Amino acid sequence: MDVDARLREIEERYEALEAEMASPEVARDPERLRRLGKDLAELREIVVPYREYLKARRQAEEARALAKEEADPEMEAYLREEAAAAEARAAELRAELEELLVPKDPYADKDVLVVIRAGAGGEEAALWAADLLELYRAYAERHGWKTEVLSSSPSDLGGFKEVVLEVRGKGAYPRLKHESGVHRVQRVPVTESAGRIHTSTATVAVLPEAEEVEVEIRPEDLEISVFRSSGPGGQSVNTTDSAVRIVHKPTGIKVECQEERSQLQNREKAMRYLRARLLQRAREEAAAKEAAARRQQVGTGERAEKIRTYNFPENRVTDHRVKLTVHQLQDVLAGDIDVFVEALMAAERAAQLAGEG
Numbered sequence: 001m002d003v004d005a006r007l008r009e010i011e012e013r014y015e016a017l018e019a020e021m022a023s024p025e026v027a028r029d030p031e032r033l034r035r036l037g038k039d040l041a042e043l044r045e046i047v048v049p050y051r052e053y054l055k056a057r058r059q060a061e062e063a064r065a066l067a068k069e070e071a072d073p074e075m076e077a078y079l080r081e082e083a084a085a086a087e088a089r090a091a092e093l094r095a096e097l098e099e100l101l102v103p104k105d106p107y108a109d110k111d112v113l114v115v116i117r118a119g120a121g122g123e124e125a126a127l128w129a130a131d132l133l134e135l136y137r138a139y140a141e142r143h144g145w146k147t148e149v150l151s152s153s154p155s156d157l158g159g160f161k162e163v164v165l166e167v168r169g170k171g172a173y174p175r176l177k178h179e180s181g182v183h184r185v186q187r188v189p190v191t192e193s194a195g196r197i198h199t200s201t202a203t204v205a206v207l208p209e210a211e212e213v214e215v216e217i218r219p220e221d222l223e224i225s226v227f228r229s230s231g232p233g234g235q236s237v238n239t240t241d242s243a244v245r246i247v248h249k250p251t252g253i254k255v256e257c258q259e260e261r262s263q264l265q266n267r268e269k270a271m272r273y274l275r276a277r278l279l280q281r282a283r284e285e286a287a288a289k290e291a292a293a294r295r296q297q298v299g300t301g302e303r304a305e306k307i308r309t310y311n312f313p314e315n316r317v318t319d320h321r322v323k324l325t326v327h328q329l330q331d332v333l334a335g336d337i338d339v340f341v342e343a344l345m346a347a348e349r350a351a352q353l354a355g356e357g
Contacts, residue, residue, distance in 0.1 A: 011050060017040050017043065053093035067080045108173060123156065124190075127189070135335055136167070147168075148166045151256055175341050176341075180307075184309045226244055
């Protein structure tokens, strides 16, 4: 069903409910009256702008028709300006209606955890994971979001085998969720003496953060151990057992945190990561299709799989899902990825509109 047909159907449903609510039978049934009132209020959010949209289109058509018949040049110019203004208003309302028709993501207001893991490419892949961490930190700063590293496993040369970045702020999840997948880099590694270009990957998974009430974690299901924090190459960076490892026995999910000097703080961070992992697992189990789509997105980190390629010699970044390429690689690495984010959000909205009904 196309958008116009769905809007007409919603208006017809609204008018039918209005007629039903006006009947004496409904007036004598408070519960039915309450239920109908709630349904009408929800539909009204779409029907009111839809009727404004239809009115603006009519005004544009009428002004254009009058302009064609007008002999006075000044009046003709005025009518054409009126038609253009009405068309612009109709376009704004159309965009608003399309937004209203897209089902609201239940996780739209959530903070997120961005989990970055080194994929194929050894030490260079770990360095690439570190570059992606800085990219997302910079992107968050551009949007006024707060960030904090919850967990990290450093590599010998200053990269990361895995790093978990918490991003807190309005709009973080809708704008970051499409970053899930394999990010491929093509460049000359610092470890390459012959100057040859290598291809490496890192995987990104974007998880909505879970509140304590959303995920039930029983104390007896947890195996908690402490150990000394270590830096790159296994060197000790803390003389006390402040790092925390938590295993959720029913699922086998293991999380670690050694970012803070306080064992209590590390435990609290590890629990936040564990809750997000468990929420994601519950989502996947509840929706097999979504699980398949996410596995396909995140992939295994092999070089052939990718959602985006960052090519240093050509100063090029390509998002393979929306077939979009830009030649400002350094700007992208500095967090300027809204061109990709906007294109991916538009593609998602178009797919949802096409798939509804």
